[in-house]
Structure formats: structure tokens, C-alpha cells
Amino acid sequence: MSLKPARILPIIALCAMTVLSACGSGSAKSDLVEGKVNVVTSFYPLYYFASEIGGDRANVVNLIPAGVEPHDWTPKSGDIDTTSNAQLFLYNGAGLEGWMEGFLKGLGSDSKVVTVETSKGIDLIEGNPEEEGHHADEAEPNTGEQHASAEHDHSGLEVDPHTWVSPRSAMVMAANIFDAYVKADPDHKAEYESRYEDLSSRLKALDSKFKDGLAGFAKRDIVVSHQAFGYLCRDYKLNQVAIMGLSPEAEPRAQDLLQITQFVKEHDVRYIFFEELVSDQLAETLAAEAKVDTLVLNPVEGLTPEQEQAGDNYFTLMERNLENLQKALQCLR
Known part of the structure; x- marks a missing residue:
């Protein structure tokens, strides 16, 4: 879209x-x-x-x-x-x-x-990796860059809005x-x-919980379904590699998925993160190909009806994100 x-x-x-x-x-x-x-x-x-x-x-x-x-x-x-x-x-x-x-x-x-x-x-984080042709094996830590191709459906965004x-x-x-x-x-x-x-x-x-809770991990790579975590990665010194772009419908090519699969294996990534408001099909496919598991990393763009009924809010979702990030990075110490 x-x-x-x-x-x-x-x-x-x-x-x-x-x-x-x-x-x-x-x-x-x-x-x-x-x-x-x-x-x-x-x-x-x-x-x-x-x-x-x-x-x-x-x-x-x-x-x-x-x-x-x-x-x-x-x-x-x-x-x-x-x-x-x-x-x-x-x-x-x-x-x-x-x-x-x-x-x-x-x-x-x-x-x-x-x-x-x-x-x-x-x-603001400027530039759109969907238009700049960044690749998983070229992603730099702490920038929130994602794996994407210039041939993808461009979102038209000039900055990361998340x-x-x-x-x-x-x-x-x-x-x-x-x-x-x-x-x-x-x-x-x-x-x-x-x-x-x-x-x-x-x-x-x-902020203190994220700063302290994410400190001390030797490796900082996370693989996510949607490039929504650039500011989180910049502020807490992580590196996101995303399957899809700034718009969650900016779909990757088959060769892009193969490159991300190779990145997952070479960097010993144990979890692929997906989110609840969009399809997890690509994340599940990539996880199966790379023989790793999946976890939720929520961009907190909205609540599901179930979360709304349970009384979840910005803080409960963000604290759950921290727990899942720690679980994923724990494997990479």
C-alpha cells in the first residue's frame, strides 16, 4: 500500500x-x-x-x-x-x-x-531504505536500517514515522x-x-528499564517483520533487519528473503519478530526456513480487541517488548 x-x-x-x-x-x-x-x-x-x-x-x-x-x-x-x-x-x-x-x-x-x-x-530518522537499496549484510548497528531493495513498492516516506x-x-x-x-x-x-x-x-x-535491560548483550541484531523499530534501535543501540519496509505492505523479493535467511544463520539470530496487527506469514516462513522461532515485537500502533478488553496499554505492551527483546538477545550473549 x-x-x-x-x-x-x-x-x-x-x-x-x-x-x-x-x-x-x-x-x-x-x-x-x-x-x-x-x-x-x-x-x-x-x-x-x-x-x-x-x-x-x-x-x-x-x-x-x-x-x-x-x-x-x-x-x-x-x-x-x-x-x-x-x-x-x-x-x-x-x-x-x-x-x-x-x-x-x-x-x-x-x-x-x-x-x-x-x-x-x-x-527524525531520515531516508527510506526501501528506496536506497540497503541489504541485510550491509546493515549498520544503531541506525535502524532495514534490508530492502530499490525495486520494492516504495512507501513514499522520506523519514521513519515510527x-x-x-x-x-x-x-x-x-x-x-x-x-x-x-x-x-x-x-x-x-x-x-x-x-x-x-x-x-x-x-x-x-526509558531506564530499556537502557538497563538491554545493556550488556554482546550482539545487537534483531530481525523484524516491519521496519517500525528504528527509533527504539537508535536509542538503545540495536540493529534492526526488517523483512518489510516502513509500510508493512512493502513486500520483499524471494532473493531478499534468502539473503535475510543467510543473515539469520550467520549472525546466530534465534528469533524472528512479528507483530499482531499484520499477517505473520512472512515471518513464519522465514523462521521455518532458518529453523528459528518467532516472538512478538509490538510497534504499539494500536490495540487488538483482546488487548483492549484485557486492559493493556502503551506501558504494558512496551514492557512486554522489553521482555521479548531480552529473551531474543539472551541467546546472543
């Missing part, structure tokens, strides 16, 4: 002009609550951070429902209507929401919603959300500040 905004614009324009059902979008204008700061978020991590900081002062509506991969989602007219009537619209930026340009135009000139790019201020997967980047995003609340509702700054400081301290503790 291409994330190029130019291909999405006609769809958004049609949605803006046509009254469509918002069924499946997880939002409707009726979701807005009078007397609260109404916040619309583009995907789960922002919904969670905004809910934690906003508390009972805010009504947070997430556009993408549980179990839907953000790269596969496009907005409906109901989503535009909800957002145009909210006070804040929080989105990741860095190219994640390929539909954003048309969506913002669809809000209309009379909308008073304040849009906030939450990745602003993060040192900022939130690193707790250090998540701290910046939380600070941007806090600032947005204060500007929207300055009379209750003290309340937002108290909740933000609590969230920030938990993110700092999570």
Missing part, C-alpha cells in the same frame, strides 16, 4: 462532499462532549497519552478502531465532521498519516480545531500534547501539569 498523499486526496475530497456513514471509524459527531476539551487523535499512542494528560477535563476520541493497522486506514466523512468540531486534533506527522493533507483541507475554513503535530521536536516506539521520543510527544492542552484550556493548567508530570515520570522510568 502506498502512503503517498497524492493518491489519497481524491478519496478525501469525495468523502468531504458526500454524506457517508462513520461506521467502523470509531467516531461520530455525537462523541463530542459539551463542557470538556474535545480531543481527536489519529491513532492509539496519541489517544493514550492524551487521555492520561487530559483526565476528566478532556473527552478524547480516537479515529482508528481497535485491531486496525494505521497504515491500512483512511478517514471517512464522519471523522472529518468530528474533528472539525473538536478543540484539538493530535496527529503523529513524519509522514505516518498519508491522508493528512486532504483531511485537513476537508475540515473547512470555519473550523476552529487546533492541529498539533506531536512528533515535532524529535530528531517515533512513539521509543520511550525517549514518546517523552517529546507527551510534552507537545501537554502544551496543546494548556493553550486550549489555560485555566486548568495545574491539573494538566500534574497528570503530565506523572506520565513523564513513567516514561522516564520505562
Whole structure:
């Protein structure tokens, strides 16, 4: 699937002009609550951070429902209507929401919603390995580079958008959300500040857990299904080799899979990581070919319905990621 905004614009324009059902979008204008700061978020991590900081002062509506991969989602007219009537619209930026340009135009000139790019201020990882022809045997540690070919379906992304997967980047995003609340509702700054400081301290503790928990491993290679862990790898000195690109549908060629299989064997990699919101077929195929096992490494792009029902959140998923990373790297000491 291409994330190029130019291909999405006609769809958004049609949605803006046509009254469509918002069924499946997880939002409707009726979701807005009078007397609260109404916040619309583009995907789960922002919904969670905004809910934690906003508390009972805010009504947070997430556009993408549980179990839907953000790269596969496009907005409906109901989503535009909800957002145009909210006070804040929080989105990741860095190219994640390929539909954003048309969506913002669809809000209309009379909308008073304040849009906030939450990745602003993060040192973004530039370049798209899908277009640069990196290979598994050329991947450099600590950069988050992936194995890919220039002949692959390009995502059109100029930077890695998966900022939130690193707790250090998540701290910046939380600070941007806090600032947005204060500007929207300055009379209750003290309340937002108290909740933000609590969230920030938990993110700092999570950062320490990753830093300490991943220290001391001699080898740093992880093989993942989707190139979503560049910021995590950069901040905690790991090297990701990915089967698919920045978009999880940027499929590899047969010869690419053979090269990754060779990389797995030569570097004594014991686990292939997959994620729950996209098919694990390629990861399972590669693991079977290389005679290794699979583990989940969650990019925390959204919750499955089961995770939602179990009360999972950003922190529980990230702590599970740490446990699985430690399990995989333990084999490589």
C-alpha cells in the first residue's frame, strides 16, 4: 500500500462532499462532549497519552478502531465532521498519516480545531531504505536500517514515522500534547501539569528499564517483520533487519528473503519478530526456513480487541517488548 498523499486526496475530497456513514471509524459527531476539551487523535499512542494528560477535563476520541493497522486506514466523512468540531486534533506527522493533507483541507475554513503535530521536536530518522537499496549484510548497528531493495513498492516516506516506539521520543510527544492542552484550556493548567508530570515520570522510568535491560548483550541484531523499530534501535543501540519496509505492505523479493535467511544463520539470530496487527506469514516462513522461532515485537500502533478488553496499554505492551527483546538477545550473549 502506498502512503503517498497524492493518491489519497481524491478519496478525501469525495468523502468531504458526500454524506457517508462513520461506521467502523470509531467516531461520530455525537462523541463530542459539551463542557470538556474535545480531543481527536489519529491513532492509539496519541489517544493514550492524551487521555492520561487530559483526565476528566478532556473527552478524547480516537479515529482508528481497535485491531486496525494505521497504515491500512483512511478517514471517512464522519471523522472529518468530528474533528472539525473538536478543540484539538493530535496527529503523529513524519509522514505516518498519508491522508493528512486532504483531511485537513476537508475540515473547512470555519473550523476552529487546533492541529498539533506531536512528533515535532524529535530528531527524525531520515531516508527510506526501501528506496536506497540497503541489504541485510550491509546493515549498520544503531541506525535502524532495514534490508530492502530499490525495486520494492516504495512507501513514499522520506523519514521513519515510527517515533512513539521509543520511550525517549514518546517523552517529546507527551510534552507537545501537554502544551496543546494548556493553550486550549489555560485555566486548568495545574491539573494538566500534574497528570503530565506523572506520565513523564513513567516514561522516564520505562526509558531506564530499556537502557538497563538491554545493556550488556554482546550482539545487537534483531530481525523484524516491519521496519517500525528504528527509533527504539537508535536509542538503545540495536540493529534492526526488517523483512518489510516502513509500510508493512512493502513486500520483499524471494532473493531478499534468502539473503535475510543467510543473515539469520550467520549472525546466530534465534528469533524472528512479528507483530499482531499484520499477517505473520512472512515471518513464519522465514523462521521455518532458518529453523528459528518467532516472538512478538509490538510497534504499539494500536490495540487488538483482546488487548483492549484485557486492559493493556502503551506501558504494558512496551514492557512486554522489553521482555521479548531480552529473551531474543539472551541467546546472543
